[in-house]
Amino acid sequence: MTLAPSTNSVDPLLQDIVGPTPGQQLRRRFFGHRGLMIGASVVAVLLVIALLAPVIAPHDPYAQDLLARMKPPVFLGGTWEHILGTDHLGRDYLSRLIYGARVSLLIGFVAALISGTIGTAMGVAAGYFGGRTDAVVTFLINVRLAMPVVLVALAVVAILGGSLQVVIGVLGLLLWDRFAVVMRASTLQVRGREYVSAAQAVGASTPRILLSEIMPNILNNLIVVITLEMAHAILLEATLSFLGLGVQPPTPSWGLMVSEGKNMMLFEPWLVLIPGAVLFVLVLAINLMGDGLRDVTAPENRS
Amino acid sequence: MAYSKLKSAVAVLSICAAGAAYADKSDGTLSVAFTKELENVDSYFNSSREGVVLQRAVWDGLVYRDPVTSEYKGNLATAWEWIDDVTLEFKLREGVTFHNGEAFNADDVVFTVNFVADAENGVKTQRNVSWMKSAEKIDDYTVRINLKAPFPAAIEFLSGPVSMYPNEYYAEVGPKGMGLNPVGTGPYKVAEVIPGQRFVLEKNAGYHDSPKGQPSIERVDIRTIPDINTQIAELFNGTLDLIWQTPADQAEKLAQMDQFTVANESTMRIGYLTLDAAGRTGEDNPFTNLKVRQAVAHAINREALVSALLKGKSQVISTACFPSQFGCDQAVKSYDYDPEKAKALLAEAGYEDGFTTEFYAYRNRDYAEAISSYLNAVGIKTDFKMLKYSALRELRTAKGTPVSFQTWGSYSINDTSAITSQFFKLGALDDARDPELRDWLDVADSSTNPDTRKEFYSKALNKIADNAYWVPMFSYNTNYVYGNDISYTPTPDEVLRFTTMTWN
Numbered sequence: 001m002t003l004a005p006s007t008n009s010v011d012p013l014l015q016d017i018v019g020p021t022p023g024q025q026l027r028r029r030f031f032g033h034r035g036l037m038i039g040a041s042v043v044a045v046l047l048v049i050a051l052l053a054p055v056i057a058p059h060d061p062y063a064q065d066l067l068a069r070m071k072p073p074v075f076l077g078g079t080w081e082h083i084l085g086t087d088h089l090g091r092d093y094l095s096r097l098i099y100g101a102r103v104s105l106l107i108g109f110v111a112a113l114i115s116g117t118i119g120t121a122m123g124v125a126a127g128y129f130g131g132r133t134d135a136v137v138t139f140l141i142n143v144r145l146a147m148p149v150v151l152v153a154l155a156v157v158a159i160l161g162g163s164l165q166v167v168i169g170v171l172g173l174l175l176w177d178r179f180a181v182v183m184r185a186s187t188l189q190v191r192g193r194e195y196v197s198a199a200q201a202v203g204a205s206t207p208r209i210l211l212s213e214i215m216p217n218i219l220n221n222l223i224v225v226i227t228l229e230m231a232h233a234i235l236l237e238a239t240l241s242f243l244g245l246g247v248q249p250p251t252p253s254w255g256l257m258v259s260e261g262k263n264m265m266l267f268e269p270w271l272v273l274i275p276g277a278v279l280f281v282l283v284l285a286i287n288l289m290g291d292g293l294r295d296v297t298a299p300e301n302r303s
Numbered sequence: 304m305a306y307s308k309l310k311s312a313v314a315v316l317s318i319c320a321a322g323a324a325y326a327d328k329s330d331g332t333l334s335v336a337f338t339k340e341l342e343n344v345d346s347y348f349n350s351s352r353e354g355v356v357l358q359r360a361v362w363d364g365l366v367y368r369d370p371v372t373s374e375y376k377g378n379l380a381t382a383w384e385w386i387d388d389v390t391l392e393f394k395l396r397e398g399v400t401f402h403n404g405e406a407f408n409a410d411d412v413v414f415t416v417n418f419v420a421d422a423e424n425g426v427k428t429q430r431n432v433s434w435m436k437s438a439e440k441i442d443d444y445t446v447r448i449n450l451k452a453p454f455p456a457a458i459e460f461l462s463g464p465v466s467m468y469p470n471e472y473y474a475e476v477g478p479k480g481m482g483l484n485p486v487g488t489g490p491y492k493v494a495e496v497i498p499g500q501r502f503v504l505e506k507n508a509g510y511h512d513s514p515k516g517q518p519s520i521e522r523v524d525i526r527t528i529p530d531i532n533t534q535i536a537e538l539f540n541g542t543l544d545l546i547w548q549t550p551a552d553q554a555e556k557l558a559q560m561d562q563f564t565v566a567n568e569s570t571m572r573i574g575y576l577t578l579d580a581a582g583r584t585g586e587d588n589p590f591t592n593l594k595v596r597q598a599v600a601h602a603i604n605r606e607a608l609v610s611a612l613l614k615g616k617s618q619v620i621s622t623a624c625f626p627s628q629f630g631c632d633q634a635v636k637s638y639d640y641d642p643e644k645a646k647a648l649l650a651e652a653g654y655e656d657g658f659t660t661e662f663y664a665y666r667n668r669d670y671a672e673a674i675s676s677y678l679n680a681v682g683i684k685t686d687f688k689m690l691k692y693s694a695l696r697e698l699r700t701a702k703g704t705p706v707s708f709q710t711w712g713s714y715s716i717n718d719t720s721a722i723t724s725q726f727f728k729l730g731a732l733d734d735a736r737d738p739e740l741r742d743w744l745d746v747a748d749s750s751t752n753p754d755t756r757k758e759f760y761s762k763a764l765n766k767i768a769d770n771a772y773w774v775p776m777f778s779y780n781t782n783y784v785y786g787n788d789i790s791y792t793p794t795p796d797e798v799l800r801f802t803t804m805t806w807n
Binding site for chain 1: 531532535536550552553556604607608610611612668669672673675676677679686687688689
């Protein structure tokens with residue numbers, strides 16, 4: 001045995017005792033979770049596609065060519081000029097699909113952000129303060145749950161007129177209920193923990209307790225709800241656009257594309273199937289990702 | 304190959320639907336689909352094409368215009384003459400009875416005319432009836448209709464939207480009762496009405512010797528089916544025999560299948576953009592500028608719209624009326640497709656970078672999208688708004704719209720007064736609000752001299768075109784799709800005539 005101290009390598013015996021650091025553990029669980037990996041990579045790919053839409057899209061998604069209407073996609077005998085064919089106004093379907101990803105993801109992110117902020121603020125406040133605050137928030141949650149989302153969204157959009165901003169706003173202001181419910185319940189759980197009592201005892205301010213003691217410990221629940229609501233918002237946007245009350249033409253939106261292809265569904269089913277399939281894949285991927293994140297971030301033995 | 308696949312899919316569908324009632328030749332029932340709901344069967348209280356179809360089947364007018372030769376023939380009247388410029392005298396047909404057994408005579412004409420001419424009774428389309436002042440009975444089978452002012456298109460209107468109602472019955476039940484249980488003299492009796500959903504007509508066996516001809520099909524079962532795919536699926540499995548107003552794309556596919564006949568016929572309906580020249584939506588509205596309106600006219604490729612979207616017998620239109628209509632002068636300024644010129648005109652008007660405007664439409668979303676896309680291409684950004692017809696009409700009546708895609712079918716009246724005068728005489732839907740046009744159209748509407756009428760319609764139409772108050776774009780066509788066991792020849796006036804349909 002040499003006496004030279006090994007500075008770079010850790011004694012394997014020691015490593016066995018200490019085990020991997022929490023960061024390493026998390027990473028290992030993260031990469032070992034198949035659903036999470038599949039979901040996250042699909043979302044990542046779609047995100048890159050959406051961000052790079054102007055570079056990737058083979059055509060201008062708004063350029064109509066009435067003489068080249070409803071050209072079939074390549075796999076149904078079309079040409080490589082329009083890989084996924086053209087729509088009822090002769091616009092390139094692939095380009096519209098790529099730009100449509102921007103609309104879907106933008107609506108998903110922003111609507112989840114708005115509703116997440118509202119819902120988390122309400123839920124944490126209700127859970128931490130309890131009493132009258134809790135009663136008021138619970139009442140608001142009940143009121144909100146009593147309103148059918150699609151119906152309210154339809155009514156509001158019908159009055160204000162459909163546009164990207166209106167749809168994002170409406171969905172953001174409607175989808176906070178699940179955030180509030182989950183955040184309230186999680187806050188109630190951690191409120192009585194020792195570390196919260198300790199912080200209170202040393203005289204930490206309420207905002208400090210909420211932000212540095214409560215929030216980090218309920219974050220994993222928040223992430224799960226965010227992904228769920230993002231998928232929910234994307235589906236609702238497609239629904240509204242399908243009903244003609246969401247994003248207005250000529251903005252490419254997957255829901256709108258399904259709606260526009262609907263009339264030719266019997267003869268040209270791909271017009272509906274392609275945007276429908278992409279929508280399905282995105283929502284599935286986001287849900288897989290949320291599910292995986294929950295498994296991975298949940299404390300030991302609770303996955 | 305795709306079609307053989309489709310056919311086998313259809314065959315499977317039909318087998319699945321074997322339990323469904325087959326409506327066909329064997330039981331004499333013709334099943335027809337309406338795309339839109341009909342609010343009231345009473346023809347004076349609806350303004351839809353479906354209403355016109357039922358009106359021609361259930362009721363008769365004093366006069367009938369042959370849809371092919373355009374010749375006027377006596378229907379409930381046998382003869383008529385102008386006593387003077389504002390008085391028309393009719394000899395009525397004797398021996399005609401209404402479906403409820405009531406005899407038709409001068410009292411019915413007098414009652415009907417006096418009822419509909421009274422604006423207080425609220426007939427939906429006032430222009431159809433407001434030219435009549437009153438009617439008077441001379442004897443049981445002679446009546447005179449008094450006009451408010453000379454109105455040369457009187458016979459055309461009497462052969463179209465003005466049909467005769469039974470006086471006793473109508474006085475008792477009113478428009479509501481008439482809508483639920485219609486009674487007329489026409490070739491078909493109404494057997495059942497489920498408002499907005501279903502209308503069942505039965506052959507009127509005792510139909511008088513009318514120029515409409517004798518009905519041959521026993522029963523007509525009309526159902527409201529808004530979705531075109533459902534209509535086609537029902538056509539495939541045999542629960543529908545005839546669909547109409549089928550969009551061009553679907554009709555093209557159906558025409559490639561052997562078991563259906565697809566007939567295409569032009570209609571009097573034209574599609575146009577109406578621009579807010581009078582500044583009803585705001586003084587500073589870009590469309591108050593002539594150059595902007597002309598830019599819009601130059602921005603739209605109407606030939607491409609017709610050849611790629613409307614297809615069939617549609618044609619490009621440059622006038623604010625349908626070419627076959629009396630007085631519809633075709634020699635007006637026409638704007639060719641020239642996006643560069645449109646951009647230049649916008650720049651001249653001070654909109655180098657274009658502007659954003661609301662764009663309204665109520666039907667043919669695809670056409671409207673294509674049109675708005677042409678506007679986008681020259682820099683006019685559109686905030687696309689698709690409304691229901693009634694909502695858009697209300698909005699236009701209340702405060703106007705900067706630009707909206709409209710259509711008008713003139714109630715199949717072959718006279719320019721049914722369209723140009725309808726919209727350019729300072730009425731609620733007049734976006735131009737040009738008093739000079741009103742004056743000229745007044746002269747044209749009321750003159751009894753055909754040359755004067757033509758001259759003034761021409762002046763008005765030229766001014767409308769020069770000022771680009773409207774951007775007329777195309778005429779519509781209608782596709783009629785029916786099984787091979789039916790023979791039918793559609794007419795250019797978009798009226799579905801059950802009376803001329805027969806089983807093969």
